[in-house]
Amino acid sequence: MSLFDWFANRRKESPEPSPPADREREIADGLWTKCDSCGALTYTKDLRANQMVCLECDHHMRVYSDERIRQLIDADTWQPMDETLHSIDPLGFRDRKPYSDRLREMQDKTKLVDAVQTGLGKLRGNPVALGVMDFRFMGGSMGSVVGEKLTRMIEKATIDRIPVIIVCASGGARMQEGMLSLMQMAKISGALERHREQRLLYIPVLTHPTAGGVTASFAMLGDIIIAEPKATIAFAGRRVVEQTLREKLPDDFQTSEYLLAHGLVDTIISRTQLKKTLAQLITLHPAPQPTPS
Amino acid sequence: MLINGNWSDQDSALNSPFAMPTTDRKPILLDFEKPLAELEEQIKQVRDLAAETEVDVAGQILQLEERACQLRKEIFSSLTPQQRLQVARHPRRPTTLDYIQAISDDWLEMHGDRAGFDDLAMVGGVGRIDGRAVVMLGQQKGRNTKDNIQRNFGQASPSGYRKAIRLMEHANRFGMPILTFIDTPAAWAGIEAEEYGQGEAIAFNLREMFKFDVPIICTVVGEGGSGGALGIGVGDRLLMMEHSVYSVAPPEACAAILWRDAGKSSKAAEALKITSEDLMGLGIIDEVITEPTGAAHTDPVLATEQVKAAILTNLIYLDSMTSQQRRDLRYNKFRNIGKFSEGLG
Numbered sequence: 155m156s157l158f159d160w161f162a163n164r165r166k167e168s169p170e171p172s173p174p175a176d177r178e179r180e181i182a183d184g185l186w187t188k189c190d191s192c193g194a195l196t197y198t199k200d201l202r203a204n205q206m207v208c209l210e211c212d213h214h215m216r217v218y219s220d221e222r223i224r225q226l227i228d229a230d231t232w233q234p235m236d237e238t239l240h241s242i243d244p245l246g247f248r249d250r251k252p253y254s255d256r257l258r259e260m261q262d263k264t265k266l267v268d269a270v271q272t273g274l275g276k277l278r279g280n281p282v283a284l285g286v287m288d289f290r291f292m293g294g295s296m297g298s299v300v301g302e303k304l305t306r307m308i309e310k311a312t313i314d315r316i317p318v319i320i321v322c323a324s325g326g327a328r329m330q331e332g333m334l335s336l337m338q339m340a341k342i343s344g345a346l347e348r349h350r351e352q353r354l355l356y357i358p359v360l361t362h363p364t365a366g367g368v369t370a371s372f373a374m375l376g377d378i379i380i381a382e383p384k385a386t387i388a389f390a391g392r393r394v395v396e397q398t399l400r401e402k403l404p405d406d407f408q409t410s411e412y413l414l415a416h417g418l419v420d421t422i423i424s425r426t427q428l429k430k431t432l433a434q435l436i437t438l439h440p441a442p443q444p445t446p447s
Numbered sequence: 448m449l450i451n452g453n454w455s456d457q458d459s460a461l462n463s464p465f466a467m468p469t470t471d472r473k474p475i476l477l478d479f480e481k482p483l484a485e486l487e488e489q490i491k492q493v494r495d496l497a498a499e500t501e502v503d504v505a506g507q508i509l510q511l512e513e514r515a516c517q518l519r520k521e522i523f524s525s526l527t528p529q530q531r532l533q534v535a536r537h538p539r540r541p542t543t544l545d546y547i548q549a550i551s552d553d554w555l556e557m558h559g560d561r562a563g564f565d566d567l568a569m570v571g572g573v574g575r576i577d578g579r580a581v582v583m584l585g586q587q588k589g590r591n592t593k594d595n596i597q598r599n600f601g602q603a604s605p606s607g608y609r610k611a612i613r614l615m616e617h618a619n620r621f622g623m624p625i626l627t628f629i630d631t632p633a634a635w636a637g638i639e640a641e642e643y644g645q646g647e648a649i650a651f652n653l654r655e656m657f658k659f660d661v662p663i664i665c666t667v668v669g670e671g672g673s674g675g676a677l678g679i680g681v682g683d684r685l686l687m688m689e690h691s692v693y694s695v696a697p698p699e700a701c702a703a704i705l706w707r708d709a710g711k712s713s714k715a716a717e718a719l720k721i722t723s724e725d726l727m728g729l730g731i732i733d734e735v736i737t738e739p740t741g742a743a744h745t746d747p748v749l750a751t752e753q754v755k756a757a758i759l760t761n762l763i764y765l766d767s768m769t770s771q772q773r774r775d776l777r778y779n780k781f782r783n784i785g786k787f788s789e790g791l792g
Contacts, residue, residue, distance in 0.1 A: 236789070244729070244786035245720050249705035298785035305782065327673075327695050329705060332719045333731050336673060336695040337784040340681050343653035344778050350654070369646035370634075370674040375654055389646035389674075390636030394700070398636045408641060418644050 184269070189213055205425045214382050214425055216362070219288040222321055226284060226429050227275035234273040235307055241268060241299050245332050253330040256292065264290045268299040269324070272307040277319075278433035283311035289363070294324035296368060297331035301338025306371070308345040315441045317355040318346075319432060322373045325391075326366020335388040339371035346375050355439040357432065358386050360410070360419065378435060379380045379419045381410035387419070467765075469710040479522055486515045495676035507608050519741045526690070529713035531722050532698065534690045535670045536632075539744040541751065543585035543628040544570055546668060549751035550758070551576045551583065557617075560609040568599045568635070569607030569679075571614040573623070577759055581619035584611050584679065585628030588669065601670075602635040608678045612652050615659060624662040624762060627679040633697060634675030649678040656681035657777060660770035664761050666736070666754060667691045667723075668743075683777045684761045685731070687723040688754070689738040693731075731784060734761070 187198045191213035201208070203309040204226055206215040217225070228439055233335075244343040261267060274283055285304050287294045304320065311318045327335040346356060358376040362385035369389050373379075381387060388408040396403055406412045413419045423431050452493040476484050490511045526534065534540070541549075547570075548554060554574035559565040571584025586603055589595025603611075611627075618625045634645055656663065665682035671693030677742075687693060695701075700718040703709040709720060720726065723735040736757045744752035 238790050239787055240789075242786055242788045247718055249715075249718070250707075258763070302785050302787055312683065317471060329696055329701050329719070330594065330727075331786075332695050333693060333726055334729060334785055335710065336677055337781060339650075339674065340677060340693045341781045341784060342591060342651050343655045344681075344781050347657040348778070351658075367674055370649040370678075371653055372650070374644070374647040374650040389634070389641060389649075394636050395638065395641065405639065407638070416642050416644070429658045 187215075190215065191248040207425050212383065212424070214246065214362070214384065216289070217425070218290055218360060219266070219286040219321075222286045223271065223275075223284065225425070226277055226319070226321075226432070227279065227282075228279065231276040232273055233275060235310070236272060236303050237267065239267065239299050239303055241297055241331070243330075244298065244334055245330070246324045247330040249330070256330070260291050264288065266291050269294045269296070269328075270300045270303050270304070272303045274310070274314075274316075275368050277429065277436065280433060280436045281314070281316045282432075282436065283307050283314070283316055283318045285318075287321060287323045287368075289301070289325075292328060294322075294368075295326060295328035295335075296324060296338050297328035298338065301335075301341050305338075305345045306340050308342070308349050312345075312349045312352055312354065315352065315354060315444065317357065317439070317441075318349060319357050319359065320372060321359045322364040322368055323361045324366070324368040326368055336367065339367050342372045343375060343386060346372060350377075353442050355436065355441075357435060359428065359432075361385050363387070365389070365391055369405075374418070376420075377439075378421075380431070381413060381419045381422050382425055382428075383410055383422050385410045386400075387413050420426060475538050477530070477537065478722075479526070479530055480581060481508055483515065483518055483522060486511065486518060516740075523690075523741055527713070528692070528716040528719075528722055529698070530634045530727075531690055532670075532692050532716055534742050534744075535692045537742070537744045539745050540669055541747045542590060543587045543630050543668065544604075545747065546666075546751055546754055547572075547574065547583045547585075547626055549747075550755040551553055551581070554583075557614060558610075559605040561613060562606070562609065564604070564606035564610075566599075566604045566607030566610055567597050568601055568603040568631075571610050571611060573617075576626070576755070576762075579624070579762070580621070581624045581626055582614050583626045583628070584614050584677070585668070585784065586631035586675070588630055599635055602633055603631065603675060603678070604635045604640050605643040605645050608634075608648035611679050612655055615652075615656065615663075619659040619661050622661060624664065624765070625659065625682075626758060627663070627665045627682065627694075629665060629667040629671050629676045629680055630669035630691075631672045631675045632670055633672040634678065643740050649674050652678045657774070660774070662765035662773060663777065664765070665756055666758065667693050667732075668754070672697060681777065681781070683773050683780070684733045685780075686734045686736055686757055686761065687726065687732045687752075688736045688743065689723055690742045691723060692716075692721040693723075693726055694719055729786075733780075 167199035187201050188195055189208040192211035196209055206217050243254040270285055270287045272285045285307055300398045308318055356376050357378050358373050360381040364373050365388045386408055410422050493504055551574035556572040570587040586601045587598050588601035589598045615625050663682035664684045665680045667687040669691055673696055698712040699709050702711040702715040726732045736753050739746035739749040
C-alpha cells in the first residue's frame with residue numbers, strides 16, 4: 155500500500171462532511187449557539203428546548219419548516235400532502251442564471267421541493283391543516299407550487315371541516331414565474347373564502363419576514379392574525395418605501411409591534427407560547443354544523 | 448364624451464374634477480413612432496405645397512398615405528414588450544374615466560371609503576351601459592401633471608381599495624354587474640399606505656370578490672401593476688386591451704432585484720411575459736380587445752367602442768348563467784391558474 159492509497163482509504167473511512175444545506179443544523183448541533191441579537195452564548199440543547207428563542211434577550215432566531223412542524227404538531231401525527239409537487243419553469247425564465255438551475259440548486263441545498271410544506275396533523279389533539287413556508291427556498295417566494303399546495307390544503311380542510319394554520323415567511327410573489335405567481339394570491343384567497351363561508355377558523359402566523367404578495371393575500375386574511383415578536387411584516391419592502399419617498403423611516407417601521415399599534419394584527423405571541431395559544435383558540439372556535447351551499 | 452376624436456370637457460367636467468384641455472396639444476412621440484411622424488409631416492408638406500402651387504399631387508399623396516398606413520401596421524404589430532410598456536404608459540392613452548364616460552350614460556361618480564378618506568387614484572360610481580345599470584370603477588391616472596399629482600399617478604392607497612370594495616358591495620346588493628378598469632403602475636408604497644394596511648386592503652378585496660353574485664368583468668386598459676391591479680382584478684372574465692400590459696412586478700424593479708441593474712428593464716419586460724398575447728397563452732386572461740392600428744391614444748373613439756362591444760358581449764354571456772354558476776366560473780378560473788408537475792422527476 156502506497157502512502158497515497160493509505161491517505162485515500164483514510165479519507166473514505168472518515169465521516170462524510172455534511173453538505174452545506176445542513177449548516178444551520180450543524181450550528182444547532184454545535185454545543186453552544188450565539189444569539190444574533192445580544193451575542194449571548196447558550197447551550198444549544200437548552201436553546202432548542204426553548205424553540206430557538208434566546209434565553210437572555212427573547213430574540214426569536216430563524217426556524218425552518220421541519221423544525222416548525224415539530225414545534226407545532228403532536229408527535230407521530232403529521233401527514234404531509236403533495237410532497238412531489240414541483241415547478242417546471244413555465245416561462246423558461248433566465249436572469250443572471252436560468253430559473254431551472256436555481257430551482258435545482260435550492261432543492262439540493264435545502265432538501266425541500268419548493269418553499270412550502272403542507273399537511274394534516276394534530277395540535278394538542280385538535281386536527282388541523284398546517285402550511286409552513288420556508289424562507290431558505292428562494293426567500294419563501296410564492297409561485298405555482300406554493301399556490302397549488304396551499305390551495306389544495308385549504309380545500310381539504312374545508313371538506314374535513316378543520317381549522318387552517320399557515321406559518322408565513324416569504325418575500326412575496328416569485329418573479330421567475332411572472333403573472334402565474336401573482337394569480338396564486340387570488341387562487342389562495344378564493345379557497346380561503348370557501349373555507350370561511352363554512353365558518354371555519356383560519357389563523358395565519360406571521361414570522362420574519364412576511365412581505366409583498368403574501369402580505370397582500372393570505373397573511374392578512376386570518377380570522378385571527380398572530381405575529382411573532384419583532385418580525386418584519388410589510389407590503390412594500392422598506393427599501394422600496396425609502397426609495398419612493400426619499401426619506402428615512404422610523405426604526406420600528408413594519409415590525410410586528412408597529413403593526414399591532416396600527417391595528418393590523420390581533421396579537422403578538424412568543425414562539426414558546428404559540429402551540430398553547432393556537433390550541434386555546436381552536437377549542438374556543440369549534441366547527442359549526444355545515445351550512446348547506 | 449368624444450367629439451371628433453377630442454375629449455370635450457363639458458361632459459367630463461360635470462362629473463369629474465378635471466377636464467381635458469381644449470386646445471390641440473403637440474403629440475407626444477415615442478421613439479419608435481418617429482419614422483411615422485416624419486412621414487406624416489412629409490405628407491403635410493406635399494399638401495401645403497400643392498395648395499400653394501396648384502399642382503395635382505393626389506396620386507403622390509395617396510401613395511404616401513398608403514405607405515404611412517403600412518408603416519403604422521408594421522411598427523405596431525412588432526412591438527417589443529418594452530415598447531408595449533411604453534404604449535401602455537403613454538401619457539395620452541385614454542384613462543379609466545375616459546372609458547367610463549364614453550361607454551356609459553347616466554354616469555354618477557361616487558366618492559369615499561366611509562372611513563375618513565376619498566382616494567382620487569381610485570374612481571367609481573354608478574351608470575348605465577346599453578340601458579343596463581352597472582357599477583364601474585378603476586384606478587385613475589392623471590391626464591396632465593397637476594392631475595397626476597392629485598391622483599398619485601394612479602397608485603391607489605388602502606382607502607382606494609376600500610372605496611372600491613364598498614362600491615362592489617353596493618353593486619352586489621342592487622344586482623348590478625361590476626365593471627372594473629385596471630390602470631396602475633402599482634399600489635401606493637408610502638408610509639401611510641403601510642400604516643393603514645395596504646396589504647390587508649388588497650387581500651380583503653381578493654377574498655370578497657369571490658363572494659359576489661353579480662357578474663364581474665375586469666378589463667386591463669393600460670398598466671396592470673402587480674397586487675395593485677389584482678386588488679380590483681378578480682372577475683368572471685378578465686379582458687385585456689391589445690397594447691396593455693399586466694405584470695407581477697414593475698420590470699424596472701424586477702431588473703434591479705434579479706439582474707441587480709435597473710437598466711436591464713427591457714430584458715425583464717421580455718422575460719416576465721407581460722403582453723396580452725403572452726398572458727392569453729398562459730391561460731391568465733380570457734380575451735384580447737383589439738386596438739386601433741397605432742394604439743388607443745391615436746384613435747380613442749374607436750378604442751372605447753371596441754371596449755364597449757367586448758364588455759357587452761361578455762355581459763350577455765354571463766347573464767345566461769345563474770349566480771352560483773358565475774361564482775363557480777370565477778373560482779375555477781383562478782383555481783386552474785398555475786403550471787407545475789407532480790411525481791418524481
